[in-house]
Amino acid sequence: MxxxxxxxxxxxxxxxxxxxxxxxxxxxxxxxxxxxxxxxxxxxxxxxxxxxxxxxxxxxxxxxxxxxxxxxxxxxxxxxxxxxxxxxxxxxxxxxxxxxxxxxxxxxxxxxxxxxxxxxxxxxxxxxxxxxxxxxxxxxxxxxxxxxxxxxxxxxxxxxxxxxxxxxxxxxxxxxxxxxxxxxxxxxxxxxxxxxxxxxxxxxxxxxxxxxxxxxxxPLITKSNGKKFGKSEKEENIWLDKNRTSPYKFYQFWINVSDVEIEKFIKIYTFLPQEEIHSLILKHRNNPEKRFLQRKLAYEMTKWVHGNEAYEKVIKISNLLFEKKYTNTLLQSLDEKTLFSIYQNIPNMLFSKKKFEKGIYLLDLLILSKFFSSKSKANRALNANSIYINKIPIKKNILLNKKNIIKKRYILLQFGKKEFFIVKLK
Known part of the structure; x- marks a missing residue:
């Protein structure tokens, strides 16, 4: 043996x-x-x-x-x-x-x-x-x-x-x-x-x-900061149940593993043979910005835990959210099925349409949606030009109304390059 x-x-x-x-x-x-x-x-x-x-x-x-x-x-x-x-x-x-x-x-x-x-x-x-x-x-x-x-x-x-x-x-x-x-x-x-x-x-x-x-x-696996591996930066555990951690969030967790830790995790969490792993590590070291190891690990783990269909859906959603070609205009052209798929996979909240009849200020929405834990944090992000509404950068506390709603039902919030939140109106 x-x-x-x-x-x-x-x-x-x-x-x-x-x-x-x-x-x-x-x-x-x-x-x-x-x-x-x-x-x-x-x-x-x-x-x-x-x-x-x-x-x-x-x-x-x-x-x-x-x-x-x-x-x-x-x-x-x-x-x-x-x-x-x-x-x-x-x-x-x-x-x-x-x-x-x-x-x-x-x-x-x-x-x-x-x-x-x-x-x-x-x-x-x-x-x-x-x-x-x-x-x-x-x-x-x-x-x-x-x-x-x-x-x-x-x-x-x-x-x-x-x-x-x-x-x-x-x-x-x-x-x-x-x-x-x-x-x-x-x-x-x-x-x-x-x-x-x-x-x-x-x-x-x-x-x-x-x-x-x-x-x-x-070994109990920990990240370089000493925290248990499997918890997000917000201290949320990463669950295998798709209803507790969406396949999208599961995939993004692996994509965001640091370069310091990724060489260890590709060995631990995949069944790839030793020769292939060593080859991937060399390829990654030559071009770390392309995140070859993170993408391979995210692919292997998401496909194994959630299946190929869920993986394909996650890739489509990730492209919609992260690729620069998906501007506000393209976002507005998405069909209901695609928008609902985004809603299902990223942090979200149902919101009453009545609150938008007279408009709602951006800072209030950021707090009511729980995208930010406090108004001071939301305000700092706004002053740093880090807030986007439907892919459009926002520089002040504007009054949101019907023109900010995609397909009369959705508002996509973004903080920085990686954090997204979607509001669905009912």
Whole structure:
């Protein structure tokens, strides 16, 4: 079999690994990765474990994809400084179904390659007394509080850590033990913040069976400013659900990855072979202004997550918004279908036509539409000649009326070169 460790390593997808895992992976191995349904959509951070699973599948290994119906009721304290808000069972069920649908679009599930599981199906039958007697006895309090995820919370004077969250590591460890016994699983993969939880599972398997199990973690990807990758400059998460993050916004996120970060991300987030990536990097370095890597990454990711039809639509909208040839005159000539497509894909707001009967001042519209968070910020942008209405630069706080409306229904707002907002009148 091909060396999966070498493949993941050159891509920058390995942070820690248990000694001996290379030898284990010389033969077909069953691995597992878990997703807690804390939201009704996966996001860019969730793509990393999915990508890693696909790499394993391509090299002949089988994966168990676990949705945490049980652990989701508790909440993982890892990488969290405050107590989690518990989800209702109704919300949790809705989240599980949504995440299942997303996973099935991105991964190939059949008995030889991957299985989709829910840990609630085996945890629901275990009594509390049985769990703390059979599992809890294998771990000391000293061992539990030595974990980084617990130590950070214990030293949080405001909140500390609840017993519920404190027990999370044991439940995740039991999942690994259960899958080892029932599914012959010998490897767990997770983010670097999961290292302590993975080791708990490995220890439990060793203590209860004497078997050797393994773990691999991938790095939590951050941008050069230290912020988690997957959040926009406005601190909004980039979701895989098109209703939470439009395909257009998803595409633009990749297009705007900085040159400092793009060489790392093209390796991590695509399945392109090493030779092709190195060739693209050289091409990009010679002409960085053409953004070859960003365009390739945006193409690969948008097509994979949202499909070719959505990608083609995004390209059309991007051209309409960004190309200089699309002046106000051309914008006015667009048909309703195209304008509605723009409305669906960029930040937008429905607005009452009645407000335009007597006209509305530009600054008021910028605030009412929430394109700007304050009048002072909007005013500074206006004074800097950075505001456009339907592709026309605006230099003062004009009174907007019917002549500023495209096809009697739309007003396209623009700030600088990259930020757009569209108002639709009803």
């Amino acid at each position: 091909q060396n999966i460790i070498d493949e993941l390593s050159w891509r920058g997808l390995i942070q820690n690994k248990v000694p001996g895992v290379e030898e284990q992976l010389k033969k077909r191995t069953i691995i597992y990765i878990g997703f807690d349904p804390t939201s009704d959509s996966l996001h860019l951070g969730s793509l990393l474990p999915i990508i890693i699973l696909i790499h394993f599948q391509k090299m002949g290994h089988k994966s168990l994809v676990l949705i945490g119906g049980a652990t989701g009721l508790i909440g993982d304290p890892s990488d969290k400084y405050d107590r989690r808000i518990f989800l209702s069972k109704k919300t949790l069920h809705k989240n599980i179904e949504s995440i299942k649908n997303q996973l099935c679009k991105l991964l190939e599930f059949h008995s030889e390659k991957a299985e989709l599981l829910n840990n609630f199906n085996w945890m629901k039958n275990i009594s509390f007394l049985k769990f703390i007697r059979d599992i809890g006895k294998h771990f000391t309090i000293n061992y539990m509080i030595s974990k980084d995820s617990v130590k950070k919370r214990i030293h949080n004077k405001n909140d500390g850590i609840s017993f519920t969250e404190f027990s999370y590591s044991l439940i995740q460890g039991y999942d690994f033990f259960y899958l080892n016994q029932k599914k012959n699983c010998f490897l767990q993969v997770g983010g670097s913040d999961q290292w302590g939880n993975i080791i708990t599972g490995i220890e439990l398997i060793r203590k209860k069976t004497g078997k050797k199990a393994y773990g691999i973690t991938f």
